[in-house]
Amino acid sequence: MLRAAHALAREEPATGEQMTSDLSIDEELVLHSVGWEPVHLVTGASLYSVPTGVWNWGQGEITYASEAVARAFGAATARIHEQCAKAGGHGVVGVHVERQVRRHHIDVALVGTAVRPVGSRRIAADSVFVSDLSGRDFTLLSAAGWEPLDLASGASFVYAPRRSMGAAVQQKGQNVELTNYTEAMYAAREAAMRRMQETALAMRGDGVVEVKVTEGPMDFARHAIGFSAYGTVVRLAADAHRRMGATMVLPLDDPVSLFDSASLRGR
């Protein structure tokens, strides 16, 4: 990845002859069928360090960590926008989002393929779109009258207060809801989802599709509950949604089923 960044910084890519892309052949064909072509593999990355003590005992939201994720994501997206514009792309499809939240660092890396309508001119970095949707999803959405805008993300980390010794002993044999954890989970989720929504509203999007959520306690600090979400913001570009009119097909291929000896042993 670093090498890719160097390569991009060194030379002027996309002279027409050299093209790199991590799209499959099918994806490229689909893009070509609607008059788009891949230009270059582009990346954006950002790493934030987290000082010691941030994840320890406390109350409420761990704002330092939430903000660090937001900044890292923002910086990585800004870089992939710039690289795409520099490579002559009009947008990035199939972005792989890799996000790691560790005790001492938070890092976000984005890798995707810059695409453009065949033979079109360069456009400015802020009018480039960035999306984690595949080439085929991009084609389908465009056909229905929608356009992708950018990635929106939100993250939040919240401390769950510990149960008192007495409460823990009292609840030992009972069916009870652990409200301290449930409430912390809700607080983290609502803050994270709201941040994602606000980003989407700020770019005047109509919706966020394929939202991916990760949630749960951090494996290095079990009283810190994290929730993060990201997805592609879309906007209705046409006057109205165009229906696809799907036809039903019945594939005659046999499903590939191999004998699995594990079934004899039961799981």
Next chain:
Amino acid sequence: MSDSPEDTTDAAPVAAQDLPEGASRRLQELEQGLFTSDLSVNEFLLIKEVGFHPLGLVMGSSIYHTGIQTRRWGQSQELTKLTEAMYNARELAMTRMEEEAAELGADGVVGVRLDVNYYEWGKDAAEFIAVGTAVKAESGQSYRNKLGKPFTSDLSGQDFWTIMQTGHVPQGLVMGTCVYHIAHRGIGQTLGSAGQNVELPNFTQALYEARELAMTRMQDEANGLGASGIVGVRLEEKSHQWGSHTIEFLSLGTAVVKTSDDVTLPKPTTIISLDN
């Protein structure tokens, strides 16, 4: 909420009808016309195809501590306390999700996932979570179920499209669960059957009984909704954290009702694909 300095555990459980403050603020934002959804692009387009519009990602969760019940080594029996816990915790998560959907004015929730996650909090505490996408009919016609609530369904966008073409409408995600302890075999029995091909009737019997209980409970829920059938039923057997002889049987499916006889499903074209 979590800003309150005291330990909140001793407080009464969060009432299902009161959404946390943060949640209602998030939902208000969604009313500005933005939608969020974890549906894939394919599913999104198919939902639009049947005349529905996604409103937002709705979620409900509950972190729950399951009690303890003694099991008798040599006796097959339902562990009612554990069954109750599994029911209760899932209901809490589902109801909270439904509340969010109702708040958005949705007709239903599609693509519901119901998960149980175990974390580092100890082996008796688990997170029960329900996540789905709230949808609303663009025509303004109400698709709410018999109880006046948004329907819930674990059907994917593709399945939802197909079932709507056949004149069926989902009514609700129905489930039945049963936590069962299966007796160990005595030494005498084990020795007696050593070296032989024999059925182990006590095991067979116990598994049957537990499964029947779970299935019956699911059907009862569907009857309560006035459903004419249950589609996409899955039967899951999980031991969770209870050891090998205690099993949860969970059956889950979408209760549907037939609303019209016209089937608009076109005759499928047969294809043979050239790829692998």
